[in-house]
Amino acid sequence: METLREKLWPIVLEYTRRVTELMQCREWHWVGTDDDGKDVCEILDMDGSYFLTWGDVQMIVDKMDVWVKRYGSAEAVADEVRCWQNRWFDNIDEHPLLELWESRRERFLKTRPFINLEHWLMGCPRERRQPTMYDQRRELTVKMELMKELMAKYRDARTLTNVLDNLGAEMKELEAAIAKHEKEANKQMRESQSKAFRDFEEAINNEANYGKEGF
Secondary structure, eight states: OHHHHHHHHHHHHHHHHHHHHHHSSOOETTTOOOOSSSSOOOOOEETTTEEEEEHHHHHHOOOOOHHHHSSSSSHHHHHHHHHHHHHHHHHHTTTTTHHHOOOHHHHHHHHHOOOOOOHHHHOOOOOOOOOOHHHHHHHHHHHHHHHHHHHHHHHSSOHHHHHHOOOOOOOOHHHHHHHHHHHHHHHHHHHHHHHHHHHHHHHHHHHHHHHHOOO
């Protein structure tokens, strides 16, 4: 007897086909699954660039007539989905200093939730929220903590220019070390590829000679 999951997978595949055609993606994958219908499908990865939940996928497909009527074409709907996700990623990188000093959970709890895709497509207002006094306090806290760390490392008698010079020198030294490491890694990779090719060529030649000798 066919299980409910076995009945669901063809439906998931059809939804996947429609939304990936809409987004014109070359490759897709349900994250954390083998794409065989045996796992729970939660996040659809399209070309490693765009990610939709199963709920988002259903919402796009089920209401496609509504979205096309609103935006004029399927291509325009796809552009809106891209804009929605790009806006989300832009918001993540909005406060790099905060990311250094606060855990992701703390940031999530303190940051205004991004607009969900359905409300975005429905035309939800997209103005950026203006910083509040609480936001300013968070940012000042981060800057103060950063300065404390720099003062402890470089001594509080130094000027900010001295500290910047020291950081630049450390960065230059680190960049040189990284370049050396990458050069050695590339050399090893080329040597490994060359050896693999020689082994393959030798195996082909041995097989050819084996045939000629009539064994």
